[in-house]
Amino acid sequence: MSTILEVRNLKKHYPIRKGFFGKQVGSVKAVDGITLSVEKGETLAVVGESGCGKSTTGRAILRLIEPTEGEIAFNGTDVRSLNPEQLRRFRTDMQMVFQDPYASLDPRWTVQRILEEPLRTHAQAGGGELQAKVEQLMEVVGLSPYQAHRFPHEFSGGQRQRIGIARALALNPKFIVCDEPVSALDVSIQAQVLNLMQDLQEQYGLTYMFISHDLSVVKFISDRVAVMYLGRMVELAPTKELFARPLHPYTQALMSAVPSPVPGQKKERIVLTGDVPNPETPPAGCAFHPRCPYAMDRCRSEAPVLRELDSGHQVSCHLY
Amino acid sequence: MSTAAQTAQGVPPKPAAPSKPTTLWSLLLHNRLAAVGLAFILLWTVIALIAPWIAPYDPYATDMANKLQPPSAGHWFGTDNFGRDILSRVLYGARISIWTGLIAVAISFFIGVPLGGIAAYYGGRTGTVIMRVMDVLLSFPSLVLSMAIAASIGAGLSSAMIAVGVVGIPEFARLMFGQTVSLREKEYVEASRAIGVKDSVILYRHILPNALAPLLVQATLGMGFAILTASSLSFLGLGVKPPIAEWGAMISEGREYIISGQWWLVTFPGLSIATSILGFNLLGDGFRDVLDPRLRSGK
Numbered sequence: 001m002s003t004i005l006e007v008r009n010l011k012k013h014y015p016i017r018k019g020f021f022g023k024q025v026g027s028v029k030a031v032d033g034i035t036l037s038v039e040k041g042e043t044l045a046v047v048g049e050s051g052c053g054k055s056t057t058g059r060a061i062l063r064l065i066e067p068t069e070g071e072i073a074f075n076g077t078d079v080r081s082l083n084p085e086q087l088r089r090f091r092t093d094m095q096m097v098f099q100d101p102y103a104s105l106d107p108r109w110t111v112q113r114i115l116e117e118p119l120r121t122h123a124q125a126g127g128g129e130l131q132a133k134v135e136q137l138m139e140v141v142g143l144s145p146y147q148a149h150r151f152p153h154e155f156s157g158g159q160r161q162r163i164g165i166a167r168a169l170a171l172n173p174k175f176i177v178c179d180e181p182v183s184a185l186d187v188s189i190q191a192q193v194l195n196l197m198q199d200l201q202e203q204y205g206l207t208y209m210f211i212s213h214d215l216s217v218v219k220f221i222s223d224r225v226a227v228m229y230l231g232r233m234v235e236l237a238p239t240k241e242l243f244a245r246p247l248h249p250y251t252q253a254l255m256s257a258v259p260s261p262v263p264g265q266k267k268e269r270i271v272l273t274g275d276v277p278n279p280e281t282p283p284a285g286c287a288f289h290p291r292c293p294y295a296m297d298r299c300r301s302e303a304p305v306l307r308e309l310d311s312g313h314q315v316s317c318h319l320y
Numbered sequence: 321m322s323t324a325a326q327t328a329q330g331v332p333p334k335p336a337a338p339s340k341p342t343t344l345w346s347l348l349l350h351n352r353l354a355a356v357g358l359a360f361i362l363l364w365t366v367i368a369l370i371a372p373w374i375a376p377y378d379p380y381a382t383d384m385a386n387k388l389q390p391p392s393a394g395h396w397f398g399t400d401n402f403g404r405d406i407l408s409r410v411l412y413g414a415r416i417s418i419w420t421g422l423i424a425v426a427i428s429f430f431i432g433v434p435l436g437g438i439a440a441y442y443g444g445r446t447g448t449v450i451m452r453v454m455d456v457l458l459s460f461p462s463l464v465l466s467m468a469i470a471a472s473i474g475a476g477l478s479s480a481m482i483a484v485g486v487v488g489i490p491e492f493a494r495l496m497f498g499q500t501v502s503l504r505e506k507e508y509v510e511a512s513r514a515i516g517v518k519d520s521v522i523l524y525r526h527i528l529p530n531a532l533a534p535l536l537v538q539a540t541l542g543m544g545f546a547i548l549t550a551s552s553l554s555f556l557g558l559g560v561k562p563p564i565a566e567w568g569a570m571i572s573e574g575r576e577y578i579i580s581g582q583w584w585l586v587t588f589p590g591l592s593i594a595t596s597i598l599g600f601n602l603l604g605d606g607f608r609d610v611l612d613p614r615l616r617s618g619k
Contacts, residue, residue, distance in 0.1 A: 064514055091516035104507035108529050118515045167511065 004175055004207050005038040005061070010070035012053070012060050016280065028280050030056045032231035034070070035306065038175070043201065043208040045222035045239070047215065047254070051276065053231040054211045055099075058177040061209070062094055063087060074175070092122055095168035099180040101160035105152040111138070111163055112148040118170040137166040142196060158189035162196065169200065175207045183214060194221055215258045219243055224312070227251045230287040231279055233306060237313040247315045249292045286318065294319055347610045354606020360599025364592075368414040377405035379412040379565045388582050398584035400574060409565035410588050416566045417547045417596060420481050424546035425539050427485025432492025433535060437523050439493070440500035451497060454490035462487045466549050470558040477566075480559040484549045488542050495538055499531035506530075537607045544600030551593050567593050 013027040031053040038044050046054045059065040061072055072079040082090055098104035105114055115134045135145040141162040152160055168176055182190040212218050218225055225242045227235040235248040246252045253270040260267050274291045277283055283290050289299040298318050306316040348354050383403030391398045397406035439447035469483035512522050551568030553559035560566040567589040574585025
C-alpha cells in the first residue's frame with residue numbers, strides 16, 4: 001500500500017485576545033501536534049470525545065481551517081504551500097462529508113443545483129452532460145433522479161446525507177474526510193449510510209478519514225483507529241488490535257464504555273474521574289495525567305511521544 | 321398532542337385549515353395593516369405611472385387669473401400662488417417621489433449589502449474599517465447628514481437621491497453584516513468552500529439569498545424613509561428646484577399661505593407624503609411580522 005496523506009506535527013491554536021488593542025493573552029490549543037499517515041484505500045477513524053480536536057484536525061487537513069503549524073503532504077503535494085487558486089483546484093482531490101445533513105445543504109437550492117455546483121465550479125461538465133452526471137450521481141448514492149428538482153427539506157435525514165455524499169463524490173476525489181457522517185442519523189439509517197459508504201469506497205477506491213465518537217460505528221467501518229485526547233493523539237492502531245488490546249489508559253477507559261451487545265454480560269467499566277482540562281491551559285507533561293489511574297511522577301513533568309510498539313500499534317504513554 | 325408540540329416550539333396553535341399551503345404572499349394579505357399599506361403603495365405607483373393621462377391640467381401651466389383658488393369642481397385640490405392646478409401637481413409629484421425612493425434605496429442596497437457582506441465574510445482589518453466607517457455615518461442624524469451631502473454636491477433631484485441613498489447605506493451594511501456573520505458558519509457554506517467555490521460566488525449565491533428576507537423588510541421601510549427625507553430636502557431647498565412638481569417643494573412654496581388661510585397649498589402634498597410613507601411602513605412592518613416567526617424557527 002502507498003501512503004496518500006502524510007500529516008506531520010499539525011497544530012491549530014486559536015489566539016485569545018483581550019483589551020482594546022487585542023493583545024494576545026494565550027491560545028486554545030485545539031490541535032496540538034498531530035502526526036499521522038493515511039494509506040491509499042483505507043479508512044482511518046479518528047475518535048475522541050467532544051472538543052478533543054477531531055473535527056478541527058479534519059478541517060485543518062483540508063485547509064478549511066488554516067493550520068497554525070505543521071506539514072500536510074497529499075500524494076507528494078505540500079498542501080500548506082498552495083496559494084488560494086491552486087488550493088481551489090486542488091480541492092477536487094480532497095472532499096468532505098459533513099455531520100449535520102440538515103445544515104450542510106443550502107435550503108434554497110434544489111438537489112440538482114447542489115450537485116451541479118462542484119461540476120460547474122471546476123468546469124468538469126456542461127450542458128446535457130451536466131444533467132447526465134447529476135442523474136448518475138443520484139443513482140450511485142441510491143436516490144432516484146426524478147427527485148432532482150426537490151429541495152433539501154423534502155428529504156429525510158438519511159436521504160440528505162446521501163445527497164451530501166453525492167456532492168462529495170461529484171469531483172471524483174481520492175480522499176474524503178467524513179466528519180461524523182452518521183451521528184445525526186437514526187440508528188436504523190446509520191447502517192444503510194455506512195454500507196453505502198463502504199460500497200462507494202470499494203467501487204471508487206476511496207480513502208476515508210472517518211471522524212466519529214461512536215466506537216461501534218468505528219469498529220464496523222475503519223481499518224485503523226487514531227484516538228485523540230485534548231488535541232493530541234494518544235494511540236493509533238489497526239482496528240482489531242485496538243479493540244482487542246487497547247494500550248493507553250484513556251483508550252482503555254473509552255473501550256470499557258462501549259455497551260456490550262450480549263445482554264447480561266458483565267463488563268469491567270473504567271470510570272474516569274474529573275473533567276477534560278481546559279485546552280487553553282493543558283496540564284504539564286502528559287495531558288491525560290490528572291485523570292490517569294496509572295499516573296507516575298514522570299507523567300507530570302515529561303510529555304510522552306508517540307512511539308511504535310509493534311505491528312503498527314503506536315501509543316503515546318510512559319507505561320510502555 | 322399537536323397543540324402541545326406546537327406550543328413547546330413557541331408557535332401558537334392555528335385554528336385555520338393547516339393543509340392550505342401558507343405562502344408569504346397569502347400571509348401578507350391576511351395581515352390587514354400590511355394589505356392597507358400595499359394598497360397605498362399600489363395606488364401611488366399606478367398614479368405615478370399614468371399621471372400624464374389622468375392629470376386634468378398641465379402641472380406647470382400658470383394661470384395668474386385663477387391663483388389661490390380653493391378646492392372646487394374645476395380644481396379639486398384648488399390652485400397655488402401661480403394658479404397651477406394642485407391636483408395635477410400632486411399626481412406628477414408621485415412620479416418624482418416614488419422614483420427618488422427607488423433610486424435612493426437602490427443606492428443604499430447595492431452599496432450597503434456588498435460592504436456588509438464583505439466586512440463579515442472576510443472579517444479582520446478590512447471588516448473593522450468598513451464597519452467603523454458605517455458607525456460614523458450612523459452617528460449623524462440622517463437628515464443633517466443628507467443635507468450636508470446634498471449641499472456639498474449642489475441642489476437638484478439627483479443630488480437628493482444620492483444624499484438619501486448614502487445615508488441609507490449603513491443600515492443595509494449592518495443588516496447584511498449580521499446575517500453574513502451567522503450564515504458564514506453554516507455547513508453548506510463550508511461545503512461550498514470545500515468544493516472550491518470562489519468566495520464571491522459563495523457570497524452571491526449562498527449567503528445573499530439566505531439573507532434576503534430582512535433586507536427586503538429594510539428596503540421597504542427604507543422607501544418610506546427615502547421619500548420623507550427627499551421631500552424634506554426639497555422643502556429645505558436642497559432637493560428639486562422650484563418649478564418642478566415635488567411634494568416637499570410644494571409644501572415649501574405654499575407654507576407662507578397657511579397663515580392667510582389658503583390651507584390647500586400644503587395640505588394635499590402633505591397628505592400625499594403621509595399616505596405614501598404610511599404605505600411603505602405598514603408593508604414593511606407586515607413583511608417583518610410575516611418573516612419573523614420563520615426566522616426564529618430556523619427556516
